[in-house]
Structures are given as structure tokens and as C-alpha cells.
Amino acid sequence: MRYKEFNSNKVLETCINLFWNTSFGGCSVKEIVTETGVNRFSLYDEWEHKEGILLASIDLYQQRYSQEKFKILESEGDLREVLTKFYMSFMIDEKTHPSGCYIIRIATELADNNIDVKNKLDRYLNELEHQFKTFISNYSESNKNIDYLAKHLTGLFCSLTTFCVIHSFEERKSLVNSGISMLLKNSTHHATHA
Amino acid sequence: MPRTLNHSYPELVEKAQKLFWVKGYKSVSPEELAEHLEVSKSTIYNKYTRDMLFMDSLKGYVVDLSDPILEQVRNSDKGIEAFRDFFYMIVDGLLEKSFPKSCFMVNTVVELRNEKEQITELYERYFGNMRKTHRTVLETAIKKGEIKYPERIEEYTECMVGVLFSLSILYKVKSREELRTYVDEQISLLV
Secondary structure (H helix, E strand, C coil): CCCCCCCHHHHHHHHHHHHHHHCCCCCCHHHHHHHHCCCHHHHHHHHCCHHHHHHHHHHHHHHHHHHHHHHHHHCCCCHHHHHHHHHHHCCCCCCCCCCCCHHHHHHHHHCCCCHHHHHHHHHHHHHHHHHHHHHHCCECCCHHHHHHHHHHHHHHHHHHCCHHHHCCHHHHHHHHHHHHHHHHCCCCCCECCC | CCCCCCCCHHHHHHHHHHHHHHHCCCCCCHHHHHHHHCCCHHHHHHHCCHHHHHHHHHHHHHHHHHHHHHHHHHHCCCCHHHHHHHHHHHHHHHHCCCCCCCCHHHHHHHHHCCCCHHHHHHHHHHHHHHHHHHHHHHHHHHHCCCCCCHHHHHHHHHHHHHHHHHHHHHCCCCCHHHHHHHHHHHHHCCC
């Protein structure tokens, strides 16, 4: 076995930025080599092909960045406030990434024709919906209402991470508020954390 | 001898639109564009550039496709049912592939964000029209007495626009039935 001279996750981090900014299709392997400083044979040795790098980068993003934001849904507090905080965590430009969501960005480009990307998107949205369910079940909601709310909160996530990426901060916040209050208008929200 | 151009510019734009809509802007190299349009590379480099063809494809989408559909929706006197018709039409169009992909304008914004001023300007026009359309439908519905809390029209407008755009991702992984239920449930929040 060859000695690996690079840190896989570090390479994938660079690729997340690269694909996010230049699109997957618009980025050549040559650019990946230049940006990561890893030669093409080593890249192929690790991930087989360019698409292998992409799929691994999606997994890393989900583990490293989305999970951290999903954790907001584990915090206690007013239902609306926690939800707003969660959504807005995707809506702020960060040092490493622009606002929005990498997985939604890549899925917009590729999920229609690439089954692997489509499956990653599906898994991601299911995971998000599951997180919403767990979160809402801490509040006094009926089971039927939990499923319903989780589905529509996931829908709200999709609209926020698409067109909203070029809207102003206030407009993003306004959509979050309207979306949440429309869904919650019929529910009562007393936290029942143990 | 230079290759003569077999197509008029509007025909080239129409052809280019199909490619850009599916693949986005950055994924289409000038070489691929030349091949797709059956013109020489020098035509793309010197005469009809990738930027120019992209911009005109996107304008064409807004002016010839999106605007007329929205106008029809605005002119409907069906109230709340106009939303259902509109959203179902979008769902069907996406699943049956009568649109090559979800909204060309929104996908462009997801890809390019604020990078190109011309695109941002076009988006503002598009989005303004989108908002106006949803608001008009709500006003009609209010006149018909269908809306329970008419004073919440601003919030409702925003939410309905949001529902439309969430479809641009959800259709990739959900069935027609799931999408229709999703639309129905959102609409039922208005009444």
C-alpha cells in the first residue's frame, strides 16, 4: 500500500469550496489537482473518479456542517425561537462557506440526472425531517401534527436555501418568520422537556 | 473559409437555453456550447459569447415563459383554486419533464448568487412579478371571502412564493401524490 501523503478531509474541504463556487460540471480534475495540491493518481486512488470525490464531499459536509446546525434542534427553548435560530444558521455567510446549503446547491445542479446525488439529497432531507420530528415531539403536539409540521418545515428549508440566497438578511428572516408562524398558528407550544 | 452561420441569433439562443437550463452556466464550456449549437468556436469567442447567449436564454425564459404564465394566473378569477391549478401545473410539468428542470431563474441564482449584476437585475424583475402574482391571487380570494384572516395577506404572499420555490427541490425526491398533498396542505392553511 502506498503511503498517503494527504489528509482526505482537508482535500474534501477544498473540493466543497471548489464545487460550491465553480459548480461540479465546470470544475476540471486539473483544477482539483491545482487547488488541493494532490496529484491525480492519488486522488483516483482514494476516490476512484471525480464523482467519487463529489459524493465523499457531500458526506463530509453533512457530517461536519449540517450536523452541527441540526444540533440547534436539540436545544431547549421556545419552539419558534429555536426553529428561527436553526434556519438562520444556514442563512449567514461564514468564513468558510457562503450562506445556503452545499447539498441543496449540488442537488440543484445534478440531482435530476445523477442517481447518487439524488439519493444523497433524499437521505439528507429525510434526516432533516426526522430531526424536526424529534424536536417537535418535545412540545405538546399530537403525532399526526408532528409528521405534518416536520414535512412542511422541511419544505421551508428547501425554499430558504434556494431563492433566498441572494435576498437580504431581513428578507430571509421575514420568510422564516412568516413560514413558521403560518405553520404554527393552530398549535400550542408549551415545552415539555423532562 | 469561415463557416457560415446556419441559424439566426434567436434560434441559437433557443438552442442554448436547453443546454444552460439543464446544466447551468459554469458547467457549459464555450467548446461544448459551440458543439451543441453547431457553430465554430470562434463564433462563440468572437461573436456570440457564452455570456451573451446565457443572458439572452435567461431573459427568454423570464419574458416568454415565466411572465405569460404568471399573467394568466393573475388574471384568473378562481381565487384559492388558482393557486392549486398553478402549483399542480408546475408539479406535473416537472415530473413529466415538459420543463427540462425546475425554474431556470432560481437555479441560476443558486449557482451564481450575486456574481453578475445583469442576472441580479433580471431576477429582481422576475421575483417582483412572482410576488405580485401571488398577492393578486390572494386579493381575488379575499374578495371571494375564501381567506379566514385577510389582514395576514403579506405573510401569506411570502409563504405561497416560498411553497412554489420549495417545489424546485422537493420534486427531485418526492412523488406526484406527495407533492400534491404538500400543496393541498399549504393551501388549506390559508382558508
